[in-house]
Amino acid sequence: MFHRIRRRRTAEPTEIQRRHFEMWARLEEQVPPEVEQMRADLQPAEPTAVVDDFLPPELRVPSHNQLDGRMMPWKQPIVLDDEMVTCTGCGAYRDWLILSTHDQIWLRCHQGHQQQETRLDTAWYNRNAGPADATHATFEDCLRHLGH
Incomplete structure (x- = not known):
């Protein structure tokens, strides 16, 4: 049984596996347009002022x-x-x-x-x-x- 698993691992990938890996590599670089829109919405339009949020001395x-x-x-x-x-x-x-x-x-x-x-x-x-x-x-x- 183990010799079959070893043979399968050392064999060349099948045509389906090769196409799957290629498609996966192309998809990794792509970003859905909804994500780009969300990233743009999260960017502040202008820098916010730094406020000291600690209690006043009194x-x-x-x-x-x-x-x-x-x-x-x-x-x-x-x-x-x-x-x-x-x-x-x-x-x-x-x-x-x-x-x-x-x-x-x-x-x-x-x-x-x-x-x-x-x-x-x-x-x-x-x-x-x-x-x-x-x-x-x-x-x-x-x-x-x-x-x-």
Whole structure:
């Protein structure tokens, strides 16, 4: 059986195969008139102006590496390792501002005392923080905005 297939492959192409190949070669170079019309329609009549499609500067939100830090209010008590976190300065245990800066978490009480909380990390902050509602140029502006 395989010897018949090999003989067929080595034999000269038949007259029908030769005509088929010639016709196919002629058709490859031809393009239907409908295609030429579509190509002409797709060409722009005049060059279009380049427009910057990025947001204007007043609507852009700075990325996390452009900010010195982020903060959010936290009204309820913070419990870590079955222990309620209290302020080392005044003993307050609720109404915190949680600051995330340089991969550190800081807690700020309503009296203005700050303490670093090493049991919290940036991943915890990102899970619990909502979307930012404002950006501020200074730390004091942000404190005023959050009511501290």
